[in-house]
Amino acid sequence: MSHRPVRPAPRSRLIRRWATATVSAVTALALGFPGTSVAADGPTPPGAATASAPEAFLRGTLQPDASPPGANDWKCRPTAAHPRPVVLLHATLTNAHMNWSMLSPLLKEAGYCVFAPNYGGRPGVPFKATRHIPDSAREIARYVDRVLDATGARQVDLVGHSQGGGVLPRWYLRFEGGTNPAKPSRNKVRRLIGLAPSNHGATLSGLGTLTTELGLNPTVSLVAGQAYADQMVGSEVNTTLDRGGDTQPGVDYTVIATRYDEAVTPYRNQFLKAGPRAKVRNITLQDICPQDLSEHISIAYDSNALQIVLNALDPAHARSVHCRLSAPLIGG
Template sequence: MSHRLARPTPRSRLLTWWATVSAVTALTLGLPGESVAADAPNPPAGTVLSAPTAFVRGTLRPDAPPAGANDWTCRPRAAHPRPVVLLHATYTNAHMNWSMLSPLLKRAGYCVFAPNYGGEPGVPFKATRHIPDSAREIARYVDRVLAATGARQVDLVGHSQGGGVLPRWYLRFEGGTNPAKPARNKVRRLIGLAPSNHGATVSGLGTLTTELGLNPTVSLVAGQAYADQMVGSRVHTTLDRGGDTQPGVAYTVIATRYDEVVTPYHNQFLTPGRGATVRNITIQEICPQDLSEHISIAYDSNAHQLVLNALDPAHAEPVHCRFSGPLIGG
C-alpha cells in the first residue's frame, strides 16, 4: 500500500520560461564542449563528456534519453543479470544527468534505462514534483523494466534526489522491497551520487527559507521537491522514522566534500539496518585532487569507476584518479 502525504500545490509554469532563458544564455556564452583527460579511454559514440554540454543539449531536447539508455529489446547477460536504472537529480532530466555514465555502462555490458520523472513532457527541468508522487512514477517504471527484460531485480544509480530520498521512499513505501522476504525485492543495489538522504541546507539558503517559513512559497516556483528535500521536512521525518535502509539492499553513497547543495555533506551518509549493507565513500579520500562538487560529480570519471565497482564488486578495479573540476567534471 502507498504511504501517501497530502498533495502539495502544483508548481509554477515559470520553470518553462526559465529553462528557455537558460538554454539561450548558455548557447550565447559558448559553454565548454566535449572534453576529457588525455589518458581516458575512447568514449562510446554519442557520449557527452562535460556537464555544461549535457545541460545545453538536455535543455534543447528535454525528453531525449542519453546515449546507451532505453533499449527495450535489451536482455541482461549472465555477467550483469540486473538492468541498471538511472535516476536523475532535481531540476535536470535524464539527458542532462547521464550523458557520460549511461554509454559507459552500456559499453560495460549492462542494460541501461533512464526515465524522466517528476515533470511534464517538453519541460527541461524535471524532478520537481512531490517526492512520493515521483516515487510512484519510478515504481511503475521499474515494473516495466522488469517485465521487458525478464530480470528479477534491478540496480538503481541516482544523483542527488535520484540517489537519495526518492529511491529510499520507493524502496520503503512503493513496493521496491519486501522486508518480510528480501529475496523478493525488486531492487538489489542503490548507488547514490551526492544523494539527498537526510536533507539539504543548500549552503545555508535552505536553512534560511525553512526558518523563515518560506519553503511553501519557494516551492510554488521551484517545485515541491525543494521543500521535500530540506532538513526536517515532512517527507524526511516520515521516511527516517523507520531507519535508513531496507533488508536485502546493498547501499553505496559517493559524496564530495565540496558539495554545495546537500550540505553538510555527511547528511548523505547512511547507517545500515537489519539485513542491509552500506558503504559510505567521500571521493577525496580516494582521489585527493578531485574537485567535483554537487553538479559535476555526475560527470566525474573517478566517481564512475566507483559506480562500476559497486555494481560488480567481484570485478572491482582500482580508481586511476584523474582531475575532475567544479561544474565541468573530468
C-alpha cells in the same frame, strides 16, 4: 573493492588539465550542438558520450525528453555477467539527458542494459524531478515494473544523483513496493548507488536553512517545485523516512559524496547507517582522490566517481581508481 589512490600529479600538470577542460567546455557551449530530437523512450547510440556537465546541460535543455546515449533500449536482454538492468534516476531540476550522458554510455559499453526515465515533470519541460517526492516514487515504481517486464530480469540496480540517489529511491524502496522486508529475496531492487544523494535533507549551504526558518519553503516550492521543500532538513518526507531507519533488508547501498558539495549540506547528511540485513558503504570522494574538486553538479561527470559506481555495481571485477583532475561544474 579496490579504490587505491594514485600519486597526485604535479600542480602544473593539474592546472593545465583544468585549463584544457575549461576551454573545451566554453568552446563547445559557444559553438552549439547540432542534432535531431530523440524520442523519450527511444534508444540512442552508446558511443556518443558527453564529456562535461555544461555540454550535457545544453543538450538536455534543447532536447528535454531525449534519452541519454546508450539508454532505453527496450529490446535489451541482461547477460549472465550483468543480470540486473541499471535504472538511472536524475537529480532535481534536471532531466535524464542532462544527468546521464557520461555514465549511461559507459554502462552500455560495459554490457549493461541501461534505462533512464524522465520523471517528476511534464514532457517538453527541461527541468524535471520537481513534483512531490512520494508522487515521483510511484512513478518510478511503475517504471521499474516496466523494466522488469520488458527485460525478464528479477531485480534492477538503481543509480541516482541527488534526489534520484536519496529520498526518492528510499521512499520507493520502503513505501512503493521496491522491497519486501519479510522476504528480501523478492525485492525488486538489489543495489542503490547514490551520487551526492539527498538522504537526510539539504541546507543548500545555508540558503535552505534560511527559507525553512522563515517559513518560505512553500513559496519557493511554487517556483522550484514541491521537491524543494521535501528535501530540506526536517521536512515531512525526511522525517517520515528517518523514523523507519535508513535501509531496507536485502539492499546493498553505496553513497558517494564530495566534501565540496554546495547543495546537500552538510555533506555527511548524505551518509546512511545500515539496518538489519542491509549493507552500506559511505565513500567520501576525496579520501580516494584528494585532488578531486567535483561538487554537487559535476560529480555525475567525474570519471573518478563513475569508476566507483562501476565498482559498486560489479564488486567482483572492481578496478583501481586512477585519479584524474575533476573540476567544479565541468567534471573530468
